[in-house]
Amino acid sequence: MLFTLVLALTSCSDDLDVQQSYPFTVEVMPxxxxxxxxxxxxxxxxxxxxxxxxxxxxxxxxxxxxxxxxLKLVDGPVLVNNDRVLLESKTFRLNYTAQSS
Known part of the structure; x- marks a missing residue:
């Protein structure tokens, strides 16, 4: 199983369509x-x-x-390759089910 996970961090205002990137890291349990x-x-x-x-x-x-x-968010939707899904928390779990050997 090899895949790349991409996370984006943005900030928005009701008055302006402003997007700003902020530094962050992602910790993954073994x-x-x-x-x-x-x-x-x-x-x-x-x-x-x-x-x-x-x-x-x-x-x-x-x-x-x-x-x-x-690949599916636990208690959420199945992810589609290259589709963006909103995360509701900074801590989240994914289930990957292999369909090939």
């Missing part, structure tokens, strides 16, 4: 790198901003470049 067809792997993430910014929105999108599978 997970196994081997998965069999039909197995599901839980991935846990936490966004750690370098400051405390008001009205920030976090989004996620992914690109799967090896193998086949589905």
């Amino acid at each position: 997970y196994g790198d081997k998965i069999k067809q039909g197995e599901t792997l839980e991935l846990r993430f936490e966004i750690k901003p370098e400051g405390n910014y008001a009205n920030t929105l976090y989004t996620i999108r992914y690109f799967q470049y090896d193998g086949e599978g589905t």
Whole structure:
């Protein structure tokens, strides 16, 4: 399972369409790198901003470049390759289910 996860951090105002990027890191809990067809792997993430910014929105999108599978936000939608999904929290979990060996 190889895929790239892209997170974006933006800030918006009701009066202006202003987008600003702020520095942050993403911590990922360790997970196994081997998965069999039909197995599901839980991935846990936490966004750690370098400051405390008001009205920030976090989004996620992914690109799967090896193998086949589905990626789903736990208690949320299945992610579609290259579609952006709004995150409701800085801490989130994804389930990846392998559909190839």
